[in-house]
Amino acid sequence: MSKQNGFSLIEVLISAVIxxxxxxxxxxxxxxxxxxxxxxxxRNEAVFLAQTKxxxxxxxxxxxxxxxxxxxxxxxxxxxxxxxxxxxxxGAASNRVQVTxxxxxxxxxxxxxxxxxxxxxxxxxxxxxxx
Numbered sequence: 056m057s058k059q060n061g062f063s064l065i066e067v068l069i070s071a072v073i074x075x076x077x078x079x080x081x082x083x084x085x086x087x088x089x090x091x092x093x094x095x096x097x098r099n100e101a102v103f104l105a106q107t108k109x110x111x112x113x114x115x116x117x118x119x120x121x122x123x124x125x126x127x128x129x130x131x132x133x134x135x136x137x138x139x140x141x142x143x144x145x146g147a148a149s150n151r152v153q154v155t156x157x158x159x160x161x162x163x164x165x166x167x168x169x170x171x172x173x174x175x176x177x178x179x180x181x182x183x184x185x186x
Contacts, residue, residue: 093134094160100132101156101168108139108154109170116143116150116174123152135159149173 115123127140137158144151152174157167 090161094166097132097135097158097160097166098168100134101137101158101166102170104130104132104137104139105154105156105168105170108141108156109152109172112141112143112152112154113172113174116152123150132158146173149175 112123123141123143125141125143127138130137130139135158137156140155140157142153142155144153150173151171153169153171155167155169157165160166
Protein backbone atom coordinates (compact mmCIF):
# COMPACT_ATOMS: atom_id res chain seq x y z
CA MET A 56 0.00 0.00 0.00
CA SER A 57 1.13 3.46 -0.82
CA LYS A 58 0.73 6.30 1.63
CA GLN A 59 -1.55 9.13 0.40
CA ASN A 60 -0.43 12.74 0.82
CA GLY A 61 -2.73 15.76 0.34
CA PHE A 62 -6.42 15.88 -0.54
CA SER A 63 -8.32 14.08 -3.23
CA LEU A 64 -10.29 15.96 -5.86
CA ILE A 65 -13.60 14.84 -4.30
CA GLU A 66 -12.64 16.25 -0.91
CA VAL A 67 -11.71 19.60 -2.47
CA LEU A 68 -15.01 19.76 -4.42
CA ILE A 69 -17.09 18.93 -1.33
CA SER A 70 -15.27 21.62 0.65
CA ALA A 71 -15.87 24.16 -2.14
CA VAL A 72 -19.60 23.33 -2.22
CA ILE A 73 -19.91 23.68 1.57
CA UNK A 74 -18.10 27.03 1.55
CA UNK A 75 -20.23 28.23 -1.40
CA UNK A 76 -23.49 27.33 0.33
CA UNK A 77 -22.34 29.04 3.52
CA UNK A 78 -21.43 32.20 1.56
CA UNK A 79 -24.88 32.28 -0.09
CA UNK A 80 -26.63 31.87 3.27
CA UNK A 81 -24.55 34.66 4.80
CA UNK A 82 -25.27 36.98 1.86
CA UNK A 83 -29.03 36.41 2.18
CA UNK A 84 -28.84 36.95 5.94
CA UNK A 85 -26.99 40.23 5.43
CA UNK A 86 -29.67 41.39 2.98
CA UNK A 87 -32.42 40.58 5.49
CA UNK A 88 -30.54 42.40 8.22
CA UNK A 89 -30.17 45.50 6.04
CA UNK A 90 -33.90 45.49 5.22
CA UNK A 91 -34.70 45.09 8.92
CA UNK A 92 -32.40 47.96 9.82
CA UNK A 93 -34.02 50.21 7.20
CA UNK A 94 -37.52 49.37 8.46
CA UNK A 95 -36.44 50.00 12.05
CA UNK A 96 -35.09 53.41 11.04
CA UNK A 97 -38.34 54.28 9.26
CA ARG A 98 -40.38 53.11 12.24
CA ASN A 99 -38.20 55.12 14.62
CA GLU A 100 -38.70 58.23 12.49
CA ALA A 101 -42.46 57.59 12.36
CA VAL A 102 -42.69 57.24 16.15
CA PHE A 103 -40.76 60.49 16.56
CA LEU A 104 -43.12 62.28 14.15
CA ALA A 105 -46.18 60.85 15.93
CA GLN A 106 -44.96 61.80 19.39
CA THR A 107 -44.04 65.30 18.22
CA LYS A 108 -47.45 65.86 16.62
CA UNK A 109 -49.22 64.45 19.70
CA UNK A 110 -47.34 66.82 22.00
CA UNK A 111 -48.12 69.76 19.68
CA UNK A 112 -51.82 68.84 19.80
CA UNK A 113 -51.76 68.39 23.58
CA UNK A 114 -50.08 71.76 24.03
CA UNK A 115 -52.56 73.49 21.70
CA UNK A 116 -55.52 71.89 23.49
CA UNK A 117 -54.28 72.94 26.92
CA UNK A 118 -53.61 76.52 25.78
CA UNK A 119 -56.83 76.99 23.78
CA UNK A 120 -59.22 75.06 26.04
CA UNK A 121 -59.70 72.08 23.77
CA UNK A 122 -59.58 73.53 20.25
CA UNK A 123 -57.24 71.71 17.90
CA UNK A 124 -57.61 71.08 14.19
CA UNK A 125 -57.79 67.50 12.98
CA UNK A 126 -56.39 66.62 9.58
CA UNK A 127 -53.57 65.09 7.60
CA UNK A 128 -50.19 66.34 6.41
CA UNK A 129 -47.37 64.79 4.41
CA UNK A 130 -43.86 64.90 5.83
CA UNK A 131 -40.76 63.95 3.83
CA UNK A 132 -38.42 61.88 5.93
CA UNK A 133 -34.88 60.65 5.37
CA UNK A 134 -35.90 57.63 3.29
CA UNK A 135 -39.64 57.94 2.59
CA UNK A 136 -42.68 60.19 2.86
CA UNK A 137 -44.97 59.91 5.87
CA UNK A 138 -48.64 60.82 6.13
CA UNK A 139 -49.39 62.21 9.59
CA UNK A 140 -53.10 62.18 10.51
CA UNK A 141 -54.51 63.77 13.66
CA UNK A 142 -57.98 62.89 14.99
CA UNK A 143 -59.67 64.39 18.04
CA UNK A 144 -62.63 62.89 19.91
CA UNK A 145 -64.49 64.76 22.64
CA GLY A 146 -65.26 63.05 25.93
CA ALA A 147 -66.95 64.08 29.16
CA ALA A 148 -63.81 65.03 31.06
CA SER A 149 -61.17 64.94 28.35
CA ASN A 150 -60.48 64.92 24.64
CA ARG A 151 -58.90 61.90 23.04
CA VAL A 152 -56.13 62.70 20.56
CA GLN A 153 -54.95 60.07 18.11
CA VAL A 154 -52.02 60.55 15.75
CA THR A 155 -51.45 58.02 12.97
CA UNK A 156 -48.28 58.02 10.87
CA UNK A 157 -48.49 55.89 7.72
CA UNK A 158 -45.91 55.13 5.03
CA UNK A 159 -44.98 52.59 2.38
CA UNK A 160 -41.72 50.72 2.99
CA UNK A 161 -39.15 49.59 0.40
CA UNK A 162 -41.11 46.35 -0.26
CA UNK A 163 -44.29 48.38 -1.01
CA UNK A 164 -45.91 47.18 2.21
CA UNK A 165 -48.05 49.65 4.12
CA UNK A 166 -46.76 50.46 7.60
CA UNK A 167 -48.24 52.62 10.34
CA UNK A 168 -47.69 53.81 13.88
CA UNK A 169 -50.56 55.01 16.11
CA UNK A 170 -50.19 56.98 19.35
CA UNK A 171 -53.08 58.17 21.53
CA UNK A 172 -53.55 60.35 24.57
CA UNK A 173 -56.33 61.85 26.66
CA UNK A 174 -56.13 65.59 27.33
CA UNK A 175 -58.27 66.96 30.17
CA UNK A 176 -60.65 69.83 29.37
CA UNK A 177 -59.44 71.69 32.44
CA UNK A 178 -55.83 72.80 32.01
CA UNK A 179 -55.61 73.11 35.80
CA UNK A 180 -56.07 69.35 36.08
CA UNK A 181 -52.60 68.85 34.59
CA UNK A 182 -50.04 68.70 37.36
CA UNK A 183 -46.84 70.68 36.95
CA UNK A 184 -43.63 68.65 37.03
CA UNK A 185 -41.81 68.63 40.38
CA UNK A 186 -39.07 71.25 40.80
